[in-house]
Structures are given as structure tokens and as C-alpha cells.
Amino acid sequence: MNKIILFILCGLFIKTATAQVIYEKIESSKIGESREIKIQLPRNYDPEGDVLYPLVVVLDGDYLFEPTIGNTDYHSYWGDMPKSIVVGVNQVKTRDSDLSYSDETNFPSDEGGSQFFEFIGMELIPYINENYLTSNFRIVVGHDQSANFINYWLFKDKPLFRGYIAFSPDLSPEMANRLKERLTTTTEDTFYYLATADNDVKSLRDSILAFNTILSSVENSKLHYRFDDFTDADHYSLVGLGIPKAINEIFTLFKPISRKEYKEKMLTFEGSPYDYLIKKYDDIEFFYGFEKKVVENDLKAVLAASKKKNDDESLKNLSKLARKVYPESMISAYYAGQYYDFVGNTKKALQSYQSGLLLEASEFISKDVLLDKIYDIQDQD
Structure with a gap:
């Protein structure tokens, strides 16, 4: 049943995304030789x-690409992750050779693994960077043998990827211990997602559970690790369950401020609500290597928190930020009006709201919203 659901979901994802592939x-x-790739813009x-x-590289692209692009498109649509470029590498005819490792070193073999490793880092990624608008934040996705293979990039002095999504990896000998040592000393924020399931291949499941125990013991603030052990899923259907979980984990900081974050973090923050917002967006740029435009949802959160804390200075700074980020939108007029209204300057509040009537409406701010504010002030006179 889980496989049927996964195939149906894949079909829906393909339908919504094929036009852009x-x-x-x-x-x-x-x-x-030449290698086939699929690119989702x-x-x-x-x-x-x-x-x-951001760039998401999907190994085993023959079957992992479609569920991945469906999820990235869906999550980016709702602002839970940045819009991303996804590249799938087809391996159906060359998989065993591509993902092979040496029996002596347990690292990519000279019979295909090393060549494929260099192809990704020295040819594929430079090609994508040259032809498309990519940031330096990269994620790699693998399943089974390819989920083991993605770990090899972590042993580079400067790893190609910041995020690693490993679904039911078929681990090479000593990989668990070697990776623990490597992740203990990494100095760059690294996101690592690992998943198995109750009906996973038994030999793989046993090694993955032991692997999780080892990785869970790593003490390094730079490692952001998440493990899922799904119920009622097998070696294949766990992928459909794991992709949204992995995206959520990797882009937790990027997501708009939720009710939980508002209550537990923003309201308890030592600084002002505005300071919390600025720190959040500075952290986003630091973690992911690109700047995120302040979203309206987060402006609303700061507005509510500032009023709750009776912080007029935070509201003043918020109105300036809204005007800077959204100069042609009703947002700028609305937040200016909210500040002046809060400090009792109803004349300027009225002028601010009126000035926004000819500007562009937003998701939350419309002409009707501004008119309601204008009428409220006029009724007070």
C-alpha cells in the first residue's frame, strides 16, 4: 500500500513540475562517456x-528525482524552503560501477567510484554553476548504495555539500566510525538527515540503527542531525515519507515564524522583537550563504510582539524596515500607520494609511484593510 501511495504522489509531483524540467x-x-541529467528550475x-x-543534487535520479522535485516545489511555494535548482543524475545503467568502493580502503574504487566522484565535483557542479544561477549552499540526496556514497564528500577538506540526505544507506565498512570522527571536527554548519523504517531490509536496518547511535553521540554544535525510523514503511516507501522531513530539518531556520517560534523564542528573547527578526535573518544568511527577503508573515509577528511588549521603538524600526523592503506596497504604509497609531500620532497615522491606497496590495494588506483603519481614526475625531 505504501508503494502505491508513493507512486501516486510521484505522479502528482511529475504533473505539477514536468513543464519546468x-x-x-x-x-x-x-x-x-556522456551522462544524462535532469534539471528542475x-x-x-x-x-x-x-x-x-540553492542546488540539490539527487543521485539515483532515475527514481529519486521526481519525488524530490515535487517536494521542493511544494515547500518553496509555501515559503518553508527557498526556491531551489534540483539536478538528478541518472544511474540506472551504471549504478554499481558509479557507487563502487575499494575493498582495501572502503573509499571510492578506481573501477568507477573515483571517476564518478570526480565527475560530480569537477564536471557536473561547475557545469550547473556556469549555466544556472546557483548559490554555494548545496544538498545531496541518496538512497541505499548512493546514500552511502554521499558520505565521501564529507571527507574533503572543503566538502562540496552542506546538507546530506541519506535514505536507508548501505554503509561501507568503517563508514560509521570514520564519519563520527569527521563530523566531530567539522567547523562548518553541516546538516545530516538519516532515515530507515520498520520494514526496511533487515541487514540495512540493523546497521542504520547502530549508525544512528554513533552519530547521536557526536558533540559538535556545527552538526545539525536528524534521524527518523518510520513505521508501516519499507525500503522504498520511506523515501516519500523522508523527503519532507529532511527539508523541514535542513530549512528549519529559513521557515517563516510559526506560532511556536513566536511564543517560545520571540516573546522570550532578551532583546526587542525587532532585534529578534534581524538576528533571525542574519542567521539565515550566515547558515545558508544567501540573503532572504523579509516575508510579510514575519513582519506581522514582530508587530504583534512589539504591541504585546509595549515596545514603540521596535515598532518604529519595523516601519522603517517595511518601507525599505516593500516601498511600492501597501505594507509600507500600513506599518508606518501602525507605529504612529500606537504612539498616539493619529494625524500621521491617517496620512500613512491614506498614502497606501494607491499602492500595491499584499497577501494580508488590501485597500479594505487600510480603509478600515482610516474610518477607525476618523470615527475617533
Whole structure:
């Protein structure tokens, strides 16, 4: 039943995203042949724009690409992750060779693994960076053998990826202990997601549970680790369950302020609500390597918290920020009006609300909202 559900979901994802998928072949000197890739561009992607997008590289792209792009498109639509470029690498004919490792070193073998490793880092990613608008924040996704293979990039002095999504990995010998040592000393924020299921292949499940015990013991604030052990799922259906979990974990900080974050973090923050907002967005830029435009949801959260704390200075700074970020939107007029209204300057509040009537409406602020504020003030006179 889980497999049926996964296939149905994949079908829905394909239907919504196919129009944006690009199919290409890359001629590789590293592996001595061309390799098929699939590229999903974000909605409204502008090749002449100045926006940079995170890159998600999906190994086993023959079957992992479609559920991945469906989830990235869905989550980015709701603002829970940034719009991203997703690249799937087809391996159906070369999988065993691509993902092979040496029996002596347990690292990529000279019979295909090393060549594929270099193809990804020295040919595929440079090609994508040259032809598309990519940021330096990269995620890699793998399943079974490819979930083991993605770990090899962590042993580079400067790992190619910041996020690792490993679904039911078929771990090479000593990988668990080696990875523990590596992640204990990493100095860059690294996101690692691991998943298995109760009906996973038994031999894999046993090693993954032991792997989780080892990774859970790593003490390093730079490691952001999440493990899921799904019930009523098997080796294949766990992928459909794990992708949204992994996205949620990797982009927790990026997500708009939720009720939980508002109550537990913003209201208890030592500084002002405005200071909390600025720190959040500074942290986003630091963690992910790109700047996020302040979303209206977060402006609303700061407005509510500032009023609750009777913090007029925070409201003043918020109104300035709204005007800077949304100069052509009713948002700028609304937040200016909210500040003046709060400090008792009804004349300027009225002028602010009136000035917004000819501006562009937003998700939450419309002409009717501004008119209601205007009538409220006029009724007080």
C-alpha cells in the first residue's frame, strides 16, 4: 500500500513540475562517456536575474528525482524552503560501477567510484554553476548504495555539500566510525538527515540503527542531525515519507515564524522583537550563504510582539524596515500607520494609511484593510 501511495504522489509531483524540467547530457572526461541529467528550475526562474538558488543534487535520479522535485516545489511555494535548482543524475545503467568502493580502503574504487566522484565535483557542479544561477549552499540526496556514497564528500577538506540526505544507506565498512570522527571536527554548519523504517531490509536496518547511535553521540554544535525510523514503511516507501522531513530539518531556520517560534523564542528573547527578526535573518544568511527577503508573515509577528511588549521603538524600526523592503506596497504604509497609531500620532497615522491606497496590495494588506483603519481614526475625531 505504501508503494502505491508513493507512486501516486510521484505522479502528482511529475504533473505539477514536468513543464519546468530540462533534460541534458554532459560529456564527461572523468567517466569517459556522456551522462544524462535532469534539471528542475524554480517557478518564474529568470536567467537574467540576480537571485541565486540553492542546488540539490539527487543521485539515483532515475527514481529519486521526481519525488524530490515535487517536494521542493511544494515547500518553496509555501515559503518553508527557498526556491531551489534540483539536478538528478541518472544511474540506472551504471549504478554499481558509479557507487563502487575499494575493498582495501572502503573509499571510492578506481573501477568507477573515483571517476564518478570526480565527475560530480569537477564536471557536473561547475557545469550547473556556469549555466544556472546557483548559490554555494548545496544538498545531496541518496538512497541505499548512493546514500552511502554521499558520505565521501564529507571527507574533503572543503566538502562540496552542506546538507546530506541519506535514505536507508548501505554503509561501507568503517563508514560509521570514520564519519563520527569527521563530523566531530567539522567547523562548518553541516546538516545530516538519516532515515530507515520498520520494514526496511533487515541487514540495512540493523546497521542504520547502530549508525544512528554513533552519530547521536557526536558533540559538535556545527552538526545539525536528524534521524527518523518510520513505521508501516519499507525500503522504498520511506523515501516519500523522508523527503519532507529532511527539508523541514535542513530549512528549519529559513521557515517563516510559526506560532511556536513566536511564543517560545520571540516573546522570550532578551532583546526587542525587532532585534529578534534581524538576528533571525542574519542567521539565515550566515547558515545558508544567501540573503532572504523579509516575508510579510514575519513582519506581522514582530508587530504583534512589539504591541504585546509595549515596545514603540521596535515598532518604529519595523516601519522603517517595511518601507525599505516593500516601498511600492501597501505594507509600507500600513506599518508606518501602525507605529504612529500606537504612539498616539493619529494625524500621521491617517496620512500613512491614506498614502497606501494607491499602492500595491499584499497577501494580508488590501485597500479594505487600510480603509478600515482610516474610518477607525476618523470615527475617533
